[in-house]
Amino acid sequence: MNRFSYARPSDVADAVREGRPGDVRYLAGGTNLVDLMKENVERPARIVDINRLPLHDIDDLPDGGLRLGALATNADTAWDKRVEERYPLLASAILAGASPQLRNAATNGGNLNQRTRCYYFYDTATPCNKREPGSGCGAIGGVNRIHAILGASAACIATHPSDMCVALAALDATVRVTGAQGERAIPIADYHRLPGAEPQWDNTLAPGELVTAIDLPNERFTEHYTYLKLRDRLSYAFALVSVAVAMRVEEGRITQARIALGGVAHKPWRVPNAESVLHGETPSQNAFLAAAHAITEGAHGHGENDFKVGLVRKAIVRALAQAAAGTPQSQTDKRVA
Amino acid sequence: MATTARIGIGSPLSRVDGIAKVTGQARYAAEHKPKDMLYGFIVSGAIAKGRITGIDDRKARGVPGVVEIVTHENRPRTAWLDRSHQDQLGPPGSTFRPLYDDKILFSGQPVALVLADTFEAARHAATLVNVAYEAEAHNTDFDKAVAERYMPSKKRDNYIAPKKRGDPEKALAKAPLKVESQFHLAVEHHNPMEMHATTIEWMDDGSITVHDKTQGSQNTQAYLSSAFGISASKIRVLNPYIGGGFGSGLRPQYHVYLAMLAATMMERSVRVVMTRQQMFTHVHRPAAEQRVTLGAEMDGRLTAIVNEATTSTSRYEDNMENVVTWGLMNYACPNASGDYAVAAMDTATSGDMRAPGAATGMTLFEMAIDEMAEAARLDPLAFRLLNYSEDDAMNGTPFTSKALREAFAEGAEAFGWAERKAEPRQMREGRELVGWGVATGMWDALFSKTSAGAKLSANGDLEVSSAGSDIGTGTYTVMTQIATDTLGLSPERITARLGDSDLPTSPVEGGSWGAASTGAAVQMACQSIAAKLLKAAGKVDGKPLGSAGIDDVEFVDGHIVSKTNPAASVSFTDAMRAAGLNSIEAEETATGGISGMISQMRKSRNTHSAIFAEVKVDEELGVVRVTRIVCAVAAGRIINPKTARSQILGGVVMGIGMALHEETMMDTKLGRFMNHNLAEYHVPANADIDAIDVIFVDEPDPEVTPLGVKGLGEIGIVGTAGAVANAIWHATGKRVRSLPITIDKLQD
Numbered sequence A: 001m002n003r004f005s006y007a008r009p010s011d012v013a014d015a016v017r018e019g020r021p022g023d024v025r026y027l028a029g030g031t032n033l034v035d036l037m038k039e040n041v042e043r044p045a046r047i048v049d050i051n052r053l054p055l056h057d058i059d060d061l062p063d064g065g066l067r068l069g070a071l072a073t074n075a076d077t078a079w080d081k082r083v084e085e086r087y088p089l090l091a092s093a094i095l096a097g098a099s100p101q102l103r104n105a106a107t108n109g110g111n112l113n114q115r116t117r118c119y120y121f122y123d124t125a126t127p128c129n130k131r132e133p134g135s136g137c138g139a140i141g142g143v144n145r146i147h148a149i150l151g152a153s154a155a156c157i158a159t160h161p162s163d164m165c166v167a168l169a170a171l172d173a174t175v176r177v178t179g180a181q182g183e184r185a186i187p188i189a190d191y192h193r194l195p196g197a198e199p200q201w202d203n204t205l206a207p208g209e210l211v212t213a214i215d216l217p218n219e220r221f222t223e224h225y226t227y228l229k230l231r232d233r234l235s236y237a238f239a240l241v242s243v244a245v246a247m248r249v250e251e252g253r254i255t256q257a258r259i260a261l262g263g264v265a266h267k268p269w270r271v272p273n274a275e276s277v278l279h280g281e282t283p284s285q286n287a288f289l290a291a292a293h294a295i296t297e298g299a300h301g302h303g304e305n306d307f308k309v310g311l312v313r314k315a316i317v318r319a320l321a322q323a324a325a326g327t328p329q330s331q332t333d334k335r336v337a
Numbered sequence B: 001m002a003t004t005a006r007i008g009i010g011s012p013l014s015r016v017d018g019i020a021k022v023t024g025q026a027r028y029a030a031e032h033k034p035k036d037m038l039y040g041f042i043v044s045g046a047i048a049k050g051r052i053t054g055i056d057d058r059k060a061r062g063v064p065g066v067v068e069i070v071t072h073e074n075r076p077r078t079a080w081l082d083r084s085h086q087d088q089l090g091p092p093g094s095t096f097r098p099l100y101d102d103k104i105l106f107s108g109q110p111v112a113l114v115l116a117d118t119f120e121a122a123r124h125a126a127t128l129v130n131v132a133y134e135a136e137a138h139n140t141d142f143d144k145a146v147a148e149r150y151m152p153s154k155k156r157d158n159y160i161a162p163k164k165r166g167d168p169e170k171a172l173a174k175a176p177l178k179v180e181s182q183f184h185l186a187v188e189h190h191n192p193m194e195m196h197a198t199t200i201e202w203m204d205d206g207s208i209t210v211h212d213k214t215q216g217s218q219n220t221q222a223y224l225s226s227a228f229g230i231s232a233s234k235i236r237v238l239n240p241y242i243g244g245g246f247g248s249g250l251r252p253q254y255h256v257y258l259a260m261l262a263a264t265m266m267e268r269s270v271r272v273v274m275t276r277q278q279m280f281t282h283v284h285r286p287a288a289e290q291r292v293t294l295g296a297e298m299d300g301r302l303t304a305i306v307n308e309a310t311t312s313t314s315r316y317e318d319n320m321e322n323v324v325t326w327g328l329m330n331y332a333c334p335n336a337s338g339d340y341a342v343a344a345m346d347t348a349t350s351g352d353m354r355a356p357g358a359a360t361g362m363t364l365f366e367m368a369i370d371e372m373a374e375a376a377r378l379d380p381l382a383f384r385l386l387n388y389s390e391d392d393a394m395n396g397t398p399f400t401s402k403a404l405r406e407a408f409a410e411g412a413e414a415f416g417w418a419e420r421k422a423e424p425r426q427m428r429e430g431r432e433l434v435g436w437g438v439a440t441g442m443w444d445a446l447f448s449k450t451s452a453g454a455k456l457s458a459n460g461d462l463e464v465s466s467a468g469s470d471i472g473t474g475t476y477t478v479m480t481q482i483a484t485d486t487l488g489l490s491p492e493r494i495t496a497r498l499g500d501s502d503l504p505t506s507p508v509e510g511g512s513w514g515a516a517s518t519g520a521a522v523q524m525a526c527q528s529i530a531a532k533l534l535k536a537a538g539k540v541d542g543k544p545l546g547s548a549g550i551d552d553v554e555f556v557d558g559h560i561v562s563k564t565n566p567a568a569s570v571s572f573t574d575a576m577r578a579a580g581l582n583s584i585e586a587e588e589t590a591t592g593g594i595s596g597m598i599s600q601m602r603k604s605r606n607t608h609s610a611i612f613a614e615v616k617v618d619e620e621l622g623v624v625r626v627t628r629i630v631c632a633v634a635a636g637r638i639i640n641p642k643t644a645r646s647q648i649l650g651g652v653v654m655g656i657g658m659a660l661h662e663e664t665m666m667d668t669k670l671g672r673f674m675n676h677n678l679a680e681y682h683v684p685a686n687a688d689i690d691a692i693d694v695i696f697v698d699e700p701d702p703e704v705t706p707l708g709v710k711g712l713g714e715i716g717i718v719g720t721a722g723a724v725a726n727a728i729w730h731a732t733g734k735r736v737r738s739l740p741i742t743i744d745k746l747q748d
């Protein structure tokens, strides 16, 4: 861990001002940032501790949506009555992640901005284009069991590890940010990015920009939804693959289906065109399979993660069945529903 | 009297060190802070093989607080001979010497030690030490290494060569049923909760106190003494509390050497703690490949066993394990042979991890046995009973006891095995296939020469002590119980001491011999105190006990009481006062006795277990849940059913990890383990563990060790992964022969 200076502003304007000079990192729960600093992966010259900013609340929006403060913890968000009732998919996805202790410390803004769990990214003795642009990608041709099968590039095959973000993608959330240029609202689909030739950038946040909140639209998927996560042990492991489904079924037909995938790409993976394959269909294995193939078109592995291609398709089919039947995956009963 | 019987041997006394541990009063190696202590931070190497061509530490030295940077270029001299660097448990070879020269032998090898006034400065400076290398071609691909497997010319001390019987090749050629399978086990790391750490206290008089995370204080003491050429009398090693070992602390690891190097160089106190990531740069359970060929008659009687295995080691030491002997010992079969060799790679030397050899070799063998049971169309338990061997089938010797049949019976009953459907894929619940599997576990019932001391004070307080360690297994508690039992004192009056090289001689804690060996020594020391007490009682006015001999009296609640006349008694205090004694001391050494040694040659001594597992596997997705385990153990006399059960539970959990989760993944291009943290090296989490039922079957065995105790630290892991793998086959019809069975291996 390097030496850094430290500031703890108490309003957003100050934080953004502090955040402007280069090599600054905002410190929220610290569950990811501090680990990375200990491993010398992150070497900020300056830490701006944002925990005193007034961004801890969860508020109703006038249009019936909900605003999740960037500093509301993952636990407070998942257990918030309004989230539980109106956005059970989000609650479920958050509870599928990490451990209770971590969720108590982790914040929504931090979760959005957490970095990949690629082994090489974490180990400064190895090559990694994301950590050190131009050094090469250790995972290609290396240990890549947990890596991407969609949207990867020749420079990087890392995945975004978040569970929460997969649900946010299915829910069409909006990320609110504030920077030197003022405020912006970024649709979640445009927030994270694919690695391309510049894998050092996980998302489209400009340097120094601060996430202040995540807005959830007033669209409720309370009956037909699920978050299905498959991992290397039954709890407390990152997703090998995960599927968030938000669906509407009217008179026995699917009128809307949103499918977001975790653990397979550099961002939560959604293909709206593939989702429309299901529109107007009655729920059936065949229809689900068609959608699974459509959304994973072009998926391919890099050796150790080849199995993910078949696994994610099966998981999509199962998740769609769970959502259609109104029997979402429990995050406490480890039996797959 | 009733009270002492309840708390002595056989009672579920709670861990006597439990409160100190959960309240944070137990201090571990890294929790000592002598004055003027320097913090050492290890710089780990980046390549697997080659040479250091230069170390640029200028930037690091510029960090405020940095005092020194130790490298192979400026380190103080240590002993020259290889032999001087060997520890009690080191396998044949040339022991790794940290910062010895410019050679890189494995990835993650320490290449420098930064010493600073604060931990933070040391850690930061460590990132600024620039090491240049000249890399050489390496191999860390186990499959490639196996192609060049070899039998070391010099064997490890405890290595047992498999003995051949009959003519297995001929028998195989004739066998109507034949099964030939190859199994694989991934490298595992021990991952004890406490990272390896040493705090060295540099005393004003030039003596050195070493607070070390080790499983053997005297092993570390001897090692440091010979490696650094310092008289052992000047080095005291303390390890009263150890946050788990599983074998990782059997040999002195490089942290203690580095701490000592720095302390002698600076003549100051030093602390060195490995990071979790660095915990993946030393000892580990070797990777293994095992090929089992079995022949049987149509009725399922085994006629041939060929058991061949290879395990990984480093280029500089030949770590050997007893992998193939277990299968040969456990099954009645007229023709059997084993073949074992090691495969060298450019890694750190592998080493003992909970039930070394057996956890690998017995587990994988039991997976092959299951395949033969299938071929013979027999229930796997019936198959095992059909081929049951009363004697040690490899050595042709009887066991001092073997209640495996009882373990099978009681385990099967508790599990409900009789309801099992013979064919795979026949039991299901909703979308899940249900499978039941069984396996046998086997481990040595070891005894190791151990000394213990006892000291009774005039106020009736007793201290019992030995240099051994309690690695979390309950040794303190067992010592207390044995002393309670022998001298009739309540546990509150007894203090058990361990983890100090000044205490009576003890071997390292490992191999599950602690309870049997330390226990026996404590009993002897207490018996010796009893004799001295009785003698002192003779000085009491009026001789209330007359001429009673030791067999005529009992020791109850601080009194010596006549067996024939309970009214006649003398308190310990009165006896000691009458004899003018302030305290009574004794030190005894348990050797297992002459008769023990003779029967040790003529009889085999083993612990056995029967493990039953239930798994539920999502048919489409391949998600596995281990929903039930019954582990029935035949381990002689159980001193403390509570700590004993905990040992088995821990072993079973680790076995589930071996079956489904644990694997250190190697990047063979870089020659480096990559998932070196606890987020990506998976051990079972709470959700992975469901019902575990532990049964101890009755197995009186006065012969095996002086107390009839066999030890329990390791048997719980042996075979467990086999039972789970066999259950997965029964659920899915799929034989996965490579552990751990991760979800990818269950995809079509």
Ligand SMILES: Cc1cc2nc3c(=O)[nH]c(=O)nc-3n(C[C@H](O)[C@H](O)[C@H](O)COP(=O)(O)OP(=O)(O)OC[C@H]3O[C@@H](n4cnc5c(N)ncnc54)[C@H](O)[C@@H]3O)c2cc1C
Pocket: A025, A026, A027, A028, A029, A030, A031, A032, A033, A034, A035, A050, A070, A071, A074, A096, A097, A098, A099, A102, A105, A106, A107, A108, A109, A110, A111, A112, A113, A114, A115, A161, A162, A163, A164, A209, A210, A211, A212, A236, A237, A238, A239, B678, B679
């Ligand atoms: C062992 C382990 C297991 C885990 N398992 C899972 C899992 O299964 N699923 C899962 O989804 N997650 C998992 N996590 C990750 C966890 O969810 C994240 O670490 C956590 O959400 C990060 O939140 P934080 O508040 O602690 O962020 P911090 O560590 O404080 O910050 C993370 C990053 O976000 C930036 N940041 C934080 N807040 C803001 C903001 N408001 N605006 C702009 N940038 C910001 C920081 O600068 C930093 O770069 C696991 C973590 C650990 C350590």
Ligand code: SF4
Pocket: A116, A118, A119, A120, A121, A127, A128, A129, A130, A131, A136, A137, A138, A139, A140, A155, A156, A157, A158, A199
């Ligand atoms: S996959 Fe991406 S993060 Fe991982 S090593 Fe390659 S470049 Fe780095």
